[in-house]
Amino acid sequence: MSNHLISKENTLLEALSQINDMRQGPLVLFVIDSEGKMVGTLTDGDSRRALIGGYSVNDPVEKIMHKDFNYLSSDDLNDVNKIKHQKDLQMKLVPVLDKDMHVVEIIDLQKYKTRLPIDAVLMAGGKGERLRPLTLTTPKPLLPVGGKAIIDHNIDRLISYGIKHISVTVNYLREQLEAHYAEEHNGVKINCCREPKFLGTIGSIKFVEKFFNDTVLVMNSDLFTNIDYEDFFLHFQEHEAEMSVAAIPYNVSIPYGILDLEGRDIKGLLEKPQYNYYANAGIYLIKRSALNEIPNNQFFNATDLIEKLISENKKVIRYPLNGTWIDIGNPQEYQKVNDMVKHLNF
Secondary structure, three states: OHHHEEEOOOEHHHHHHHHHOOOOOOOEEEEEOOOOEEEEEEEHHHHHHHHHOOOOOOOEHHHOOEOOOOOEEHHHHHOHHHHHHHHHOOOOEEEEEOOOOEEEEEEEOOOOOOOOOEEEEEEEOOOOHHHOOOOOOOOHHHOEEOOEEHHHHHHHHHHHOOOOEEEEEEOOOHHHHHHHOOOOEOOEOEEEEEOOOOOOOOHHHHHOOOOOOOEEEEEEOOEEEOOOHHHHHHHHHHOOOOEEEEEEEEEEEOOOEEEEEEOOEEEEEEEOOEEEEEEEEEEEEEEHHHHHHOOOOOOOOHHHHHHHHHHOOOOEEEEEOOOOEEEOOOHHHHHHHHHHHHHOOO
């Protein structure tokens, strides 16, 4: 962050030198006063225009800076719509200011799509039996897809949405996953939580020691998807749900004429009907308080949680997932994903 901060008393020459040292990212400086309060912005273009306009390289930055600038408050970080608005304004770097106008963070909207106030938990404890012999010595989430582990495709995408608190529940060949995430991954420490026995598709979440946000995203680690997590979250918020289930369209075509029967009597005929359904995609947004419904150290599936919440008249909604989604459950799907990834930019 310090690379983008400059005192209003520094000269234009010093500002140009600081901008020149930036190796990547937007060439913008945030100007602060002697108390560390933000008072303006200065870009590479501003500096060049100032020189063309007759300013000296020895003039202070205060003379040239923009005093009318965009920023987010610390409280705005929980409002994804406000971050989305900054993207709509085509802002590249957005300073986050405390109530005293001190810069506490800078969000890079070129590097990150947004900043979602959620925790994420990836279930990675399964044996991947349908992919044997590939999974005899390698846990399924670490199988390579396009030169990168399956699970890393998912974690990198979560990080690109500004998610900082990510846990992975591990069981089968867990030492390999723990070693894989022993160091930070793209600047984020991945927390591996050991599942003492197989506890279903969500039971192991009880071994995540701490959550930092009121919303938790839970997903299978072996999916290949380009789901828009920002839209998923905003849809969840808009409908004030207890749980949202990402769902993919699933169509069934019957190649025969189907009889509409009442007992033995034929009441009509449906010629080669098509039925449209939504299937569970294995990706969920859940209010943290709803996780209390999951029993400790017992086999419990995400579908059990859905049914339990519904039985208690809690709001459970469907989020239609548009885009790529593949459950890497067998050798054919694994080969399909490896063929697809060559042509997709995730």
